[in-house]
Amino acid sequence: MATIAPNQITQRPRRDDDGGSEGMDIDFPAIWNLLRRNVHLIGGVVAIALLIGVVILIRAERLYRATATVQIEEQSAKVLNSEDGRQASGSQEAERFLQTQLSLLNSRAMAQLVVKKLNLASRIPPGPDGxxxxxxxxxxxxxxxxxxSMSLTLxxxxxxxQITITDRGPRFVADAANAYAEEFIQYNLGRRFGETSYARTFLENELGKAKKRLEASEVAVVDYARRTRLIDATGGKGTEDGVRMLTSSNLMDINSALGRAKVERIEAERRWRQAQATPALNMPEVMTNPAVQQLVEKRALSTADYSRDREKFREDYPGMRDRATELTALNNEVQKIAQTIRGGLRNNYEIAVNQERALASQLESLKTRTVEEQNKSIGYNILRREVDTNRLMYDGLLQRFKEVSAAAGVTANNISIVDRAEVPNRPFTPRTTMTLLSSLASGFALALVLVGVRSRxxxxxxxxxxxxxxLDLPVLATIPSHPSRLSMTEVIEGSSLSEAFWSLRLAVERTSSGGVPRSLLFTSSRSSEGKxxxxxxxxxNFARSGRRVLFIDADLRRPTLHRAIGLPNDKGLASVLAGETTLNDAIRYGVVDRLDVLTGGQPTRNPAELLAQPVLASIIAAAEQSYDLVVIDSAPVLLLADAIALASAAGATVFVVxxxxxxxxxxxxxVQRLDENGARLCGAVLTKYDRELMQYRY
Incomplete structure (x- = not known):
């Protein structure tokens, strides 16, 4: 079997606390687990928030809201053509106009009108002191x-x-909103009527003044005409050319008549000259005369009869003599009429000449009188123009006064009601649904904040x-939780736990490239963590896999392994470190097939001094020479130096959490203490893990 040197364990890199993660990935399972762990806190906070919302609903004052809408136009509808149209010249002027109307609506004067209309002063209770x-x-x-209680929105x-009233009474808010709209219209009408009344008064005063000026100027004209003996031929109405006096008018008429007389005289003279140069019967006036035409026609018939009878009778025949006498009489009658017509033309000529001379003489006498009259009419015309000016002013003021008087009774208004306020059938506030939803949302948000603070x-x-x-350590295995009443042997042999411990063994084998370390130390930050x-x-598990394993109980302060597996503890590691016995004598052989155990021995007062002796490294080295694997159970790290000494001597260290x-x-x-003292940490083990609580997923 290959041997593994201690330096073959990969050293754990130092944790950089200032370094940030490369991404900002959201761990939704972790968030869900965090919420599930704090479900009681969240539920409690949300319930309290809902309870507060219910209390607010119960204690809140119920307010009703009603809205009336009015349309405000810059220009009122014209009832009369004489009304002035009020229209702004641009958007800025229109905006100023609307803001002015809103200011009037929101004024104290408008509120006072509504108070008086609804008799609201009578609803005011006595003062706080009674x-x-x-x-x-x-x-x-x-x-x-x-x-x-009133608000305006444009x-x-x-x-x-929009005129909105908010108050406790549903009927009151509707009446108040409608009263505001109605009083605003009445106020606007009254203001316009006041302007019209002022205009009427002003025009009435000016009209009286204009009337007096007109009367005075007319009296001055009459007096001047009477003094100067001037007579206005136009009757005081004048003409397009101005006032014309009687003499001037007569002069103009005589001049026109003289012109016509000259024309008539010339025409009469022409006809008379023509009559003198033309035989009487050839004159156009004779030829066109009806009497002459009848005589000529009768003469022609008599001549025809005479010529016919002459062929039959002689001239001395009585009948022929009668016809000749008749022809002579007809000729004489025609000549007499022709001479009479010629005499008439002469008389017409002489009459035209005499009439022309008379008109010319009269014209010459009027010229002298007209010059004198023109000098006198200068002052008259000045006074007359003043009369005309005063009359125009008077007529204009009178027409305007009539128009203003007519408009006063039919004053148009630029304010109209669009929608009247109706009595609300339910309160505007509190809103049950919105209040409860707000309470729920606020409670949930507060719960999330508390969960976040708590998690921090x-x-x-x-x-x-x-x-x-x-810890910035790889997790070698996760050991599920187990009932506390089970013994160590029952825990290890349990079906669910045995699989976890088997996974831990496999993870330990993969901690280094050279295989399993020759010595393996188990420690934790505090006691009772399952190390x-x-x-x-x-x-x-290593012993069952065929390796010879030595288990050393190095927790000299609280040795517990001997009780868990039923071994005596009269001698152990403490005895070997104290030199009271040898390693071989202290080892309990054959506890399990291929597994030997070195118990902790009797507790001593100074275990740290014992573990700090150089002999500890010799003991571990000797055990490594005799066994395939040495497993060491150490005391907790915090507040103790035992684990530090053991970790520096062991080939690898597993940190239990x-x-x-x-x-x-x-x-x-x-972990930092172990790092600082040269421990070779190969990973961590999480014990007593509740998979159902944490929603563990395979």
Missing amino acids: RILSPQEREEAAIAKLQS PRDSRVA LDDIIRSPEDVASA STCAYAVAL EANGARAREARAA
């Missing part, structure tokens, strides 16, 4: 309470404001992962 409050104090208290990019403060090693992370059981089980018993700080300190 003193009856004055009406003013009750009103102030009601206003303060109402303002504290969503972004919206003109619909509680450094008990519970799983193989805890061993690896706390003696593990050491004896490994020794027994009790699950749910050993603390990480103590175990880490023990």
Whole structure:
């Protein structure tokens, strides 16, 4: 069988506490195990949180909430064309307008209107000292309470404001929210009506002043015209060219008539000249005369009859003489009419000439009078323009006054109610479901915090992962827990434990490249962690595998192996170290096939001094020469120097850790002491591990 030197055990690298893990992988099984270990703590904290939530629900004041919504427009709907449209010029102006409206809604004046409308002052109880409050104090208290229960919300990019009232009475919150909306509309209407009333008063005053000015200017015009004897030909209405006096008007009329007379005279003269140069019967006026036309037609018929009868009768025939006389009479009649027409043309010409001369003479006399009148009309026109100006002002003010008076009765409003508040059928707060869920979530969060704090403060090693992370040692095996009433032999021979101990033996064989160390020390941070059981089980399994094994009980302070397997303890390792007996005499041979045992011997006062002697190394070396494996059960590391001396002499050391018993700080300190004193640690063993509790998974 190959021999293994002590230096063939791979030295454990130093733990770097500052080094971080390469990844941040979440160990969900470890988290689940942590939660299951603290299930009672979590349940208790959650139950207390739920109980607190129930108490809050029982003791909490039930509040109701109602909301009314109003739409606020920048420009009111026009009822009359004369109404002014109020519209902001940009987004900033619109924002200022809406904020102003919200400020009005949230003002004390608005709250005071609502208090008066709902008579809220009467609901204010007496003071804390029983003193009856004055009406003013009750009103102030009601206003303060109402303002504290009211909230305003204006969503972004919206003109619909939400008026919300929160209080204990369901009917009250609905009435108060609706009253706020209604009073806001009335307040806005009243404010606009006040503006209209002021405008009416102002216009009425200005209208009276304008009327007096108009009357005074009209009197001044009449007085001036009377003094200067001017007569307004337009009747005071004027024309597009201004006021025109009577003389000027007559001059213009005579001038127009003279112009027409000249035209008529020229036409009459032309016709008369033409009549003089034309035979009477050829004149157009004669030819177109109806009487002449009839006589000419009659004459033509008589001439035709005369010519026809002349062929039959002689001229001295009585009938022929009558016809000749008739023709002569007709010719004379035609000539007489023609001369009369020519005389008429002459008379027309002479009349036109005389009329022209008369108008020209009259025009010359009016020119002189018109110049005098124009000098007088300058002042008259000035006064007349003042009258016209005053009349325009008066008419404009009168029209505006009528419009304002009409608009006062039909004032439009830019505020309208969108939704009226309704009486809530259940309280707004407390919310049972939300309160219980919040309590549950808060309790669970607090429980997780407590579990995290507890896991930080509680450094008990519970799983193989805890061993690896706390001690930086490979876990050679995990030994399940067992009933405390079982003896060491029953524990080792148990079906479930025997498999674990067999796995420990196989792990020990793989701790180094050279095979099993010649000497193997088992120790722990404190007593009763199962190191003696593990050491004896490994020794027994190696012996059963065909190796000659020596088991040394080196716990000289509390030797227990001899009682567990029924051996005498009159002599042992203490006797050999003290030189009272030899190694061969102290060994109990044939305890089990191929397994010999060296008990601890009688307890001594100074076991550390005995183990610190150089003879210890000689004893272990001699045992290694005689046996294939030497298994040593040592005392705990903390507060004692026994294990340190033994570990430095042994070929390898196995550190035993009790699950749910050993603390990480103590175990880490023990491993550090072993490291510092040259111990060759090959791994750790986790004992008394409860697989069901830790949800062990194969």
